Amino acid sequence: MNVPAWGWFLTIGLMAVFLLVDVFVIARRPHVPSMAEAGRYLACYVTAAVLFGLFVWFEWGGQFAGEFYAGWLTEYSLSVDNLFVFLLIMASFKVPQKLQQSALMIGIIIAIVLRGIFIALGAVVINAYSWVFYIFGAFLVYTAVKLATEGESDDDEFHENRFLLWVEKRFRATKEWNGTRLSVVEGGKRLVTPMLIVILALGTTDLLFALDSIPAIYGLTKEPFLVLTANIFALMGLRQLYFLIGGLLKKLVYLSIGLAVLLAFIGVKLVMHALHENNLPFVNGGRPIEGVPDIPILVSLGAIVLILGVTTVASLWKSKRDAQLESRTVPSSEASHDAS
Secondary structure (H helix, E strand, O other): OOOOHHHHHHHHHHHHHHHHHHHHHHHHOOOOOOHHHHHHHHHHHHHHHHHHHHHHHHHHOHHHHHHHHHHHHHHHHHHHHHHHHHHHHHHHOOOOHHHHHHHHHHHHHHHHHHHHHHHHHHHHHHHHOOOHHHHHHHHHHHHHHHHHHHOOOOOOOOOOOHHHHHHHHHOOEOOOOOOOOOEEEEOOEEEEOHHHHHHHHHHHHHHHHHHHHHHHHHOOOOOHHHHHHHHHHHHHOHHHHHHHOOOHHHHOOOHHHHHHHHHHHHHHHHHHHHHHOOOOOOOHHHOOOOOOOOOOHHHHHHHHHHHHHHHHHHHHHHHHHHHHHHHHHHHHHHHHHHHO
16 A cells, blocks of 8 residues: 555644644533534544545555455444543543543544554564564454453442553642643642643543554554554544443443454454464464465454444343333332332
């Protein structure tokens, strides 16, 4: 995939303009978005991603377009799982509702920058050491097994990472919210605000999630351009998704299992690719293993859509069934209580 320098600058520049306009709109009028507003913005970002995939198809062919769509869907599904933690962060720091948009937006920008660094490092490592696919594949399979066996955490509290603890220890902070300001001067001393701590929590937490998502998308495409754009498109719609399906997240009871299957599939795909292009001297004498197929991108894309579709439908069915059973048992228990 030959992307000229101007193509990189134009793509990144246009996405930066989208984000900057979004930032200035939110900064000028912090508010809680309505469902209609969040839906419109989310529809625009999804449409932009679909159109970008069609542009990739027209410019570089269906193979690369399929890789982009597969990577975008994978990153988006993993981002939905991230929203659980984002909800915990907002609740833990008691972020006022009208400031949550601003915190999410700046946190997402930090995440995009950090992911860009991760993606660049990943591309360098892959180009230099093809055997890294063994490590990526094994790590994704391990993550999948861990996710499937542990499931969602029952812990409803957010635990600050070491970086946040260091920031809070190193810089004095005020407990008062001062709008979107990151620092204030009180008593002649510069203090950081809770908004800065929340933004750092969102950005660094997403970076931890990138440890899973970056190897996963490199299992679908080896093109850094597609890896970067798929990540950016997934993150750009994350803020609207937060406000749009916040209540729906609790109904996705099988999300962990679905993501575990998805990560395991990509992990196995990575290991098969590594065997297909093997050059490790202690594996088959350093020669590629014949008969090990490379899973085509259309098969990968179909598997991703099927896994996510089944996960969503099964989750919503179980949530609806549980709600019906609960509604049946509650009145009977109340009646027995009144009789006593």
